[in-house]
Amino acid sequence: MDDPNADTEWNDILRARGILPPKEGPTEEEIFEELDQMIKEKQDKHLEDKTLDELDELEDEEDERILLEYRQKRIAEMKAEASREKFGHVMQISKPDFIKEVTEASKEVWVVVHLFKDYIPECKLMNMHLETLAEKHKATKILKIIGDQCIPNYPDKNMPTLLIYGEGDMRHQLVGLSQFGGMNTKLENLENYLISAGAIADNNRTIDKGSPPRKIIQNPATAALSDDDEYSDDD
16 A cells, blocks of 8 residues: 655645645655754854864764864865965075065065174164064065175165065165164064055055055165166176
């Protein structure tokens, strides 16, 4: 004998004519579909701000498929954050490194270059502040290079000098620390200057590709660094 509760086309016809009573409750497939929808709605409300450890704790209580989806999303976000904040210290370079480490690198990230001499007290102060800022603003690449190795015959009286590169070109420069009080220069003075120049930012903003480079060339010696001939290996 045919099952009157079976979900068949013939039984649907009989139910429509009132010969068979309506089906008793939802099918197993309908129940699972409803449960899936309820779980997804619950996860959308409660999982958005969970950490990876908190997601681990919920594995026995929530739908594993959706947990995996959120886990993968969070890992991708963490990797993206790590890729942006990948520097964290001041690296010393030499003249042959300049194109790769500064010019080319600045097409993707902000680069700050310190022209220095070890014996100059203001340079030591600048290096100390830059190391702190490098640890704090890891998305910005901060480098240092001996002044007259970078620019032949660059005068010691101009150091420390900061060259700020973005979009593959020099956009700002700072010569000396006199505007900040010399040896009285505070960390926040330098940080605020770099923020105003666009080199570092608390919101991790990136270079505006639509805006042209805004060069502030005050020193003819450093202006030469905007000329491709300055990077020749013959120098």
